Amino acid sequence: MTDAPLRCLLIARQGPEDREERIEDHLLELGELARSSGFEVAGQRRLKRHAVAPRTFYGSGQLEAVAEEASRQEVRLLVCDDELSGSQVNAIEKVTNLRCLDRTGLILGIFEQRAQTREAKAQVELARCEYELPRLKGAWTHLERQGGGVGLRGGPGETQIEVDRRMIRTRISQLKRELTHLEQVRETQRQGRPRGLPRVALVGYTNAGKTSLLKALTGEGEPRDLLFATLDTTTRKAWLGQDVDPETGEGSGEPRHCLVADTVGFIRKLPHQLVAAFRSTLGEVRTADALLVVADAAHPDLEEHLKVVGATLREIGCAPEGDEAQPRLLVLNQVDRLHRPQKLDLKRKHPAAVQTCALAGQGLDELRAWLKELIPGPPKPRELEAWELPEQTTALS
Ligand SMILES: Nc1nc2c(ncn2[C@@H]2O[C@H](COP(=O)(O)OP(=O)(O)OP(=O)(O)O)[C@@H](O)[C@H]2O)c(=O)[nH]1
Numbered sequence: 401m402t403d404a405p406l407r408c409l410l411i412a413r414q415g416p417e418d419r420e421e422r423i424e425d426h427l428l429e430l431g432e433l434a435r436s437s438g439f440e441v442a443g444q445r446r447l448k449r450h451a452v453a454p455r456t457f458y459g460s461g462q463l464e465a466v467a468e469e470a471s472r473q474e475v476r477l478l479v480c481d482d483e484l485s486g487s488q489v490n491a492i493e494k495v496t497n498l499r500c501l502d503r504t505g506l507i508l509g510i511f512e513q514r515a516q517t518r519e520a521k522a523q524v525e526l527a528r529c530e531y532e533l534p535r536l537k538g539a540w541t542h543l544e545r546q547g548g549g550v551g552l553r554g555g556p557g558e559t560q561i562e563v564d565r566r567m568i569r570t571r572i573s574q575l576k577r578e579l580t581h582l583e584q585v586r587e588t589q590r591q592g593r594p595r596g597l598p599r600v601a602l603v604g605y606t607n608a609g610k611t612s613l614l615k616a617l618t619g620e621g622e623p624r625d626l627l628f629a630t631l632d633t634t635t636r637k638a639w640l641g642q643d644v645d646p647e648t649g650e651g652s653g654e655p656r657h658c659l660v661a662d663t664v665g666f667i668r669k670l671p672h673q674l675v676a677a678f679r680s681t682l683g684e685v686r687t688a689d690a691l692l693v694v695a696d697a698a699h700p701d702l703e704e705h706l707k708v709v710g711a712t713l714r715e716i717g718c719a720p721e722g723d724e725a726q727p728r729l730l731v732l733n734q735v736d737r738l739h740r741p742q743k744l745d746l747k748r749k750h751p752a753a754v755q756t757c758a759l760a761g762q763g764l765d766e767l768r769a770w771l772k773e774l775i776p777g778p779p780k781p782r783e784l785e786a787w788e789l790p791e792q793t794t795a796l797s
């Protein structure tokens with residue numbers, strides 16, 4: 401028999417500057433995250449508060465009311481949309497007598513469940529260590545028991561919390577070393593890929609349909625209706641059509657291909673520890689020849705999603721303009737879930753975007769045409785000039 405899912409109550413602070421609908425939308429997304437973690441959502445509450453209460457964030461009075469509702473609904477877990485400090489989590493648990501998880505902790509948990517490869521596992525563990533380090537206070541008793549306490553202490557005067565911090569810092573250094581090594585392996589693999597084929601990365605908000613588009617373009621990929629179904633970058637070859645200019649009929653007639661990389665999705669307030677830890681995986685995005693920015697066109701928060709994606713791309717080092725900027729195409733996916741007037745409205749708002757339905761293959765020809773036109777194809781081999789060649793030096797030793 402499988403265990404029944406843990407029931408949780410979602411809460412979010414509504415400050416004086418926050419619109420009610422905005423917080424409701426955030427709670428809906430938090431619910432998706434909670435369900436993706438395997439929890440059952442029993443209800444959600446907006447807690448109106450002018451200023452943050454330093455100790456409990458939401459204030460004891462509001463939390464006591466939440467605790468009462470939780471007990472009526474047989475809930476044992478509180479999931480908070482706000483990022484809380486370790487001591488605030490402890491204080492909330494004390495006031496409510498419930499387990500408490502903040503947004504970052506929830507997302508980290510999902511990444512931990514999904515991580516399959518050695519690199520993804522190491523990246524997620526690094527993010528977890530960075531998250532736990534400043535939160536250690538008061539949460540060390542299990543480590544003391546595991547380690548047998550006294551034997552682990554580094555010297556007279558080193559407290560248990562210092563021991564724990566030292567252990568986590570050591571682990572962080574180990575993980576960083578391992579990730580540097582794995583990044584080198586990835587670089588070698590990248591160099592081993594077919595030369596001259598242009599590389600395109602699918603990026604975008606989680607659950608937008610990136611993996612579905614990879615599947616539609618290359619025949620491979622496993623889409624799932626889950627947040628953060630994809631953690632690892634997968635690269636596959638896609639056929640773009642023949643090398644023929646449709647207007648002039650000129651061209652070699654050779655089949656044209658590109659490499660398409662599927663990547664981890666973005667989300668509002670993606671924990672910065674995860675962005676930092678996934679830097680090397682996201683290297684595929686930084687070094688791609690072009691980006692296909694995929695969005696769920698039928699999502700009520702489409703515009704906010706696009707802003708989050710823009711900001712996250714900047715955070716990982718992809719500038720939208722300037723010499724380094726990669727060509728980008730906005731792919732408004734899932735348009736099969738929209739009515740015609742909505743599609744026309746979107747066309748007005750985003751005239752340069754391609755509207756697609758990855759499931760039915762709609763819009764893919766337009767997408768392939770963009771890729772074919774944009775990408776010049778394999779660089780023509782040329783003879784290097786003398787100044788470009790390495791100098792003929794004699795060994796000194
Ligand atoms: N109706 C409709 N559903 C779609 C379309 N594209 C994808 N989906 C569905 O949307 C869900 C998410 O698709 P994925 O391709 O896994 O999304 P993703 O962007 O890779 O998501 P993550 O890897 O979790 O970030 C799946 O249930 C897909 O079947 C589409 O064009 N139309």
Ligand SMILES: [Mg+2]
Nearest residue numbers: 610611629630
């Ligand atoms: Mg995916």
